[in-house]
Amino acid sequence: MKESETETTKPAAGASDRPTTAVTFAARIERAARGARVRAVLLDFLLVWYAVGGGLFWARWTFNGPAPPWERPESIGSSGHLVLAAVALVLALLWSRSRLSPGRMITWSTHPLLKADAPRPEGGWWRTVHGILVLAILAETVALGWKITEIDLVSLFSSEGLAGAGRIFGALFRPEFGILPLVLEKMIETIYIALVATVVAVPIAFLLSFFGAKNLMSGNRRSLAVYGAVRFSTNLMRSIEPVLWAIIFTVWVSFGPFAGMLALLVHSVASLVKLYSEQVESIDAGPVEAIEATGANRVQMVWYAVVPQIVLPYLGFTIYRWDINVRMATIIGLVGGGGVGELLMQYLGLAKYGEVGMIVVVITAVVWALDYASAKVREAIA
Amino acid sequence: MGFLKVEGLTKVYDNGVVALDNVSFTVERGEFLGVIGLSGSGKSTLLRCVNRLVEPSSGRVILDGIDVTALDVPSLRAERRRIGMVFQxxxxxxxxxxxxxxxxxxxxxxxxxxxxxxxxxxxxxxxxxxxxxxxxxxxxxxxxxxxxxxxxxxxxxxxxxxxxxPDLLLADEPVASLDPATSHSVMDHLERANKELGQTILCNLHFLSLVRRYTTRVIALKGGELAFEGRPEEIDEDWFKRIYGEQAREVGIE
Incomplete structure (x- = not known):
């Protein structure tokens, strides 16, 4: 069978009857399918690994019971994990031979070139053996969730438990007004930590956001690489929680508001770059085309065609970010990042719940007021 | 001679769609060239290939002796100053x-x-x-x-x-989202740019009545290929059906 014969008969090759175009297109489909098969095996592997491993752990918990918290929990060890992975890999390779395996269904139906070629079994995929297996894995997740989180309704509603809850709620609702001036001063510190972090983050994120927008950076390989680097590094920075950043910076610059501010700054830059870039990606491409067509350069194009479309959404995001930062600044205080959170942690350690109650009241009032104000401002500029 | 020469222009998009298939034609200085064809026949792609808002897959666009398709980015920007564009x-x-x-x-x-x-x-x-x-x-x-x-x-x-x-003006369906009265006012402005300022115009149009009223010459695209080239009055019933398909009926804009 000659290759060119089979390929020119493909209907997907487009309206052209010129063989060169048809062959290159078929070759691209072939190449896409090769990559997709590898990704499909990977997806199937993850699924099988999870299913078999989860089943194993569920059985262990069910027959041995959970390890008591004061004992070092047992692990199946690295050799156990290797065997588990090997078994899962063999099963996944076998499963992926079928065009209906979940990995192949996902990769084929989401790939732009292979979508048309994805199998559509009669009566729906969920009715096939493969679909039922996936449903079984979902059911396993529910069973595992119950086991892993050690759901225990008895202790939730026991009389001792309820009495403890009553003590703490009682104290919280009788706030110790004597410390109100101190709490307010610390609250101002928290608000400033959030404010400075936001104000410094905005110009940095503004500049980076254009480099993190795919529609502006897909021109050539080099700009795509810059786009990838910006998106990757900010995603990484964002996936590290602010509390973790705060711990890092308390080690770096020692405890206090500066560490908290830096932690919020890093996280704000990363989050704003994502929000800003996505805004740039969703702009109307028409003005970009029009300004480019006049022979303007990149900077002029961004300034005239992109910036006017994003200024208002940027403002909205920034105010929202400040709002989030005030909330986060209180949390960051808990690990030594300064502000009212630090105070909260001290009284919590002394079990002085009346004082804790006072702090919680102030935090709640400030957060509510900011939330309201930021919503109003965003409404006004939209 | 030819002010604008398009030679063997082909555009295959990344998804495999062949928008332009080996299109060649020449435009003289001062012409008002109409470009017609069904939606998706490649009209917009053709115009965007001339100023390289869309990068052609192969073929050449030569404007006043300069091969636009061969220019590097700075020279392309300089050349774009000579090419205006109006959009739908x-x-x-x-x-x-x-x-x-x-x-x-x-x-x-x-x-x-x-x-x-x-x-x-x-x-x-x-x-x-x-x-x-x-x-x-x-x-x-x-x-x-x-x-x-x-x-x-x-x-x-x-x-x-x-x-x-500009010396050359690309108009991509300039009146397709306007009502008939406004359409004529916009087309009149293009006509003045053509006649009084000597701008050469390539204009994508949907309505044949506008083609007959304003253009000096017309080309038609069908499935990305050049299907017709001639004077507007040469498009008779027969040609119309060949360009737009057997089922098509002409509607006018007055």
Whole structure:
């Protein structure tokens, strides 16, 4: 069978009857399918690994019971994990031979070139053996969730438990007004930590956001690489929680508001770059085309065609970010990042719940007021 | 000779769609060339390949002896100054004033920093006002572009192109989102740019009545290939069916 014969008969090759175009297109489909098969095996592997491993752990918990918290929990060890992975890999390779395996269904139906070629079994995929297996894995997740989180309704509603809850709620609702001036001063510190972090983050994120927008950076390989680097590094920075950043910076610059501010700054830059870039990606491409067509350069194009479309959404995001930062600044205080959170942690350690109650009241009032104000401002500029 | 020569132009998009298939034609200086064909026949792609808003897959576009398809980025920018463009959806910067929108036509002549600061020379501002006067919108110069009607926005887009002062004007369905009366006013402005300023025009059009009224020559695309080339009055019933399909019936715009 000659290759060119089979390929020119493909209907997907487009309206052209010129063989060169048809062959290159078929070759691209072939190449896409090769990559997709590898990704499909990977997806199937993850699924099988999870299913078999989860089943194993569920059985262990069910027959041995959970390890008591004061004992070092047992692990199946690295050799156990290797065997588990090997078994899962063999099963996944076998499963992926079928065009209906979940990995192949996902990769084929989401790939732009292979979508048309994805199998559509009669009566729906969920009715096939493969679909039922996936449903079984979902059911396993529910069973595992119950086991892993050690759901225990008895202790939730026991009389001792309820009495403890009553003590703490009682104290919280009788706030110790004597410390109100101190709490307010610390609250101002928290608000400033959030404010400075936001104000410094905005110009940095503004500049980076254009480099993190795919529609502006897909021109050539080099700009795509810059786009990838910006998106990757900010995603990484964002996936590290602010509390973790705060711990890092308390080690770096020692405890206090500066560490908290830096932690919020890093996280704000990363989050704003994502929000800003996505805004740039969703702009109307028409003005970009029009300004480019006049022979303007990149900077002029961004300034005239992109910036006017994003200024208002940027403002909205920034105010929202400040709002989030005030909330986060209180949390960051808990690990030594300064502000009212630090105070909260001290009284919590002394079990002085009346004082804790006072702090919680102030935090709640400030957060509510900011939330309201930021919503109003965003409404006004939209 | 030929002012604009398109040779074997082919565009295959990444998804495999062949938008243009080996299209060749020549346009003389001062012509008003209509481009017709069904939606998806490659008209927009053709225009965008001329100023390389869309990068052609193969073939050449030669404007006044310069191979546009072979230019590097800085030279392409310089060459784009000579090629104006008007769009179906006007593509104005909606949040900026009408005057600033017209001034953007001169960006390629401005320094980067000056243009970012928005400091255009008094001459440029005066010229922009003149361009607005030509399209009859001088009194709306300070208004935000988004506040104008569709027809007015398209006239601002034409003023922007006048400000640019191109030799070649690409018009991509300039009246497709306008009502009949406004359509004629916009087409009249294009005609004046053609006759009085000597701009060569390539104009994608849907309505054959407009093609017959305004263009000096016409080409038709069908499935990305050149299906017809000739004078507008040569498109008879037979050709019409060949270009638009057997089922098509002509509707007019008066």
């Amino acid at each position: 959806h006007f593509n104005l910067v909606k949040r900026k004033s009408v005057l600033v929108n017209v001034l953007t036509g001169s960006l390629a002549r401005q320094g980067t920093i000056a243009s970012v600061l928005g400091s255009f020379s008094a001459e440029d501002r005066a010229k922009a006002m003149q361009c607005l006067e030509i399209v009859g919108l001088a009194d709306r110069a300070r208004v935000r572009a988004s506040e104008l009607s569709g027809g007015q926005q398209q006239r601002v887009a034409i003023a922007r192109s006048l400000m640019q002062g």
